[in-house]
Amino acid sequence: MTRVLVLNSGSSSVKYRLFDGSATVAKGLVERIGEAGGEVADHRAALQGIMAEVDLSGLAAVGHRVVHGGTEFTSPTVIDDDVVARVEALVPLAPLHNPAALTGIEVARKLLPDVPQVAVFDTAFHATIPPEGVTWAISRELAERWQIRRYGFHGTSHAYVSRRTAEVLGRDPGQTNVITLHLGNGASACAVEGGRSVATSMGMSPLPGLVMGTRSGDIDPTVIFHLHRVAGLPIDEIENSLTRHSGLQGMAGVNDLRLLLEKRAAGDPDAKLAFDVYCRRIREYVGSYLAVLGRVDAITFTAGVGEHSAVVRAAALSGLEPLGIAVDPSRNERHDEVVSPPGARIPVCVIPTDEELEIADQSRTALSLPR
Ligand code: AMP
Numbered sequence: 001m002t003r004v005l006v007l008n009s010g011s012s013s014v015k016y017r018l019f020d021g022s023a024t025v026a027k028g029l030v031e032r033i034g035e036a037g038g039e040v041a042d043h044r045a046a047l048q049g050i051m052a053e054v055d056l057s058g059l060a061a062v063g064h065r066v067v068h069g070g071t072e073f074t075s076p077t078v079i080d081d082d083v084v085a086r087v088e089a090l091v092p093l094a095p096l097h098n099p100a101a102l103t104g105i106e107v108a109r110k111l112l113p114d115v116p117q118v119a120v121f122d123t124a125f126h127a128t129i130p131p132e133g134v135t136w137a138i139s140r141e142l143a144e145r146w147q148i149r150r151y152g153f154h155g156t157s158h159a160y161v162s163r164r165t166a167e168v169l170g171r172d173p174g175q176t177n178v179i180t181l182h183l184g185n186g187a188s189a190c191a192v193e194g195g196r197s198v199a200t201s202m203g204m205s206p207l208p209g210l211v212m213g214t215r216s217g218d219i220d221p222t223v224i225f226h227l228h229r230v231a232g233l234p235i236d237e238i239e240n241s242l243t244r245h246s247g248l249q250g251m252a253g254v255n256d257l258r259l260l261l262e263k264r265a266a267g268d269p270d271a272k273l274a275f276d277v278y279c280r281r282i283r284e285y286v287g288s289y290l291a292v293l294g295r296v297d298a299i300t301f302t303a304g305v306g307e308h309s310a311v312v313r314a315a316a317l318s319g320l321e322p323l324g325i326a327v328d329p330s331r332n333e334r335h336d337e338v339v340s341p342p343g344a345r346i347p348v349c350v351i352p353t354d355e356e357l358e359i360a361d362q363s364r365t366a367l368s369l370p371r
Pocket of ligand 1: 183184185304308
């Protein structure tokens with residue numbers, strides 16, 4: 001069995017998980033890096049702390065989660081100086097996300113110089129979306145010059161759960177069409193045709209699409225012009241508002257869906273509306289992807305909300321019975337792997353995601369290592 005360390009470096013945190021084969025032998029989270037009163041001063045200290053705590057002897061690879069791979073990284077990539085330079089060149093496309101991964105990569109390469117390192121990109125799974133699914137109807141010249149197009153994110157999660165869905169249903173993943181709904185703090189939908197992504201709801205950044213904990217999801221871009229021109233807000237403030245103070249947080253004052261459900265149960269009208277907006281947006285994307293795929297073999301819920309909230313699953317799919325889509329109340333309450341009624345035309349599944357395991361597996365594949 002080969003041991004792989006998976007690192008997910010954020011701007012002020014490092015999440016790690018050490019695998020031996022598919023078993024987790026250690027995991028943890030270093031938070032508030034660099035903050036006053038935080039655990040450690042910087043990413044280097046964070047990784048040194050992890051290395052002091054976890055036995056990394058016999059490590060075969062380090063797999064790094066990298067959010068944005070642009071158009072050039074369409075598969076897991078063994079890291080060398082050239083790859084680092086190319087990921088650096090993508091920072092303008094992902095200023096809120098890629099710098100942290102680069103810091104993690106730089107520190108890990110210095111501290112573990114003899115261990116091969118692999119970059120696994122959130123965007124890579126969506127490289128198979130056809131041009132008409134990634135192109136926006138804006139000036140071609142502007143789009144090409146500034147790399148403006150849909151890239152999509154959460155790729156490791158959509159890849160993992162769509163494959164697992166086929167396995168759970170006893171089907172060949174290469175012959176199975178799945179609509180995957182990753183509903184965590186970030187949220188996105190994906191249409192998967194025979195194991196390949198053909199549509200997804202996030203765009204150039206993880207901002208558009210479904211309603212999220214603190215991100216707005218889809219809005220009319222005119223909102224930004226209006227807030228700038230009429231309300232006089234600086235562009236950075238608008239970005240901050242749409243990414244950190246919108247979504248459930250913006251509508252109802254809480255970003256955690258459990259708290260939203262509590263407020264809704266207590267009769268809070270903002271929480272009720274936020275829940276309805278959240279669920280309706282999911283239903284709109286399900287309808288859209290039914291049309292993109294034509295034949296759908298399963299709809300799969302995953303991530304924090306998707307795996308644990310029966311009420312969201314039921315509300316998001318309500319009214320779709322004429323399309324052969326429904327949830328069985330008791331299966332749904334139990335969070336069974338299949339929550340649709342027996343014999344349903346389109347099975348509805350609940351599949352726990354495991355992005356770190358997928359990153360470990362993809363890292364091994366990139367290095368031709370056995371599991
Ligand atoms: P993730 O980003 O996948 O960790 O998901 C985080 C989201 O999952 C948060 O909004 C949580 O409120 C939500 N979540 C976690 N557990 C539950 C639960 N039991 N019921 C409803 N939502 C949950």
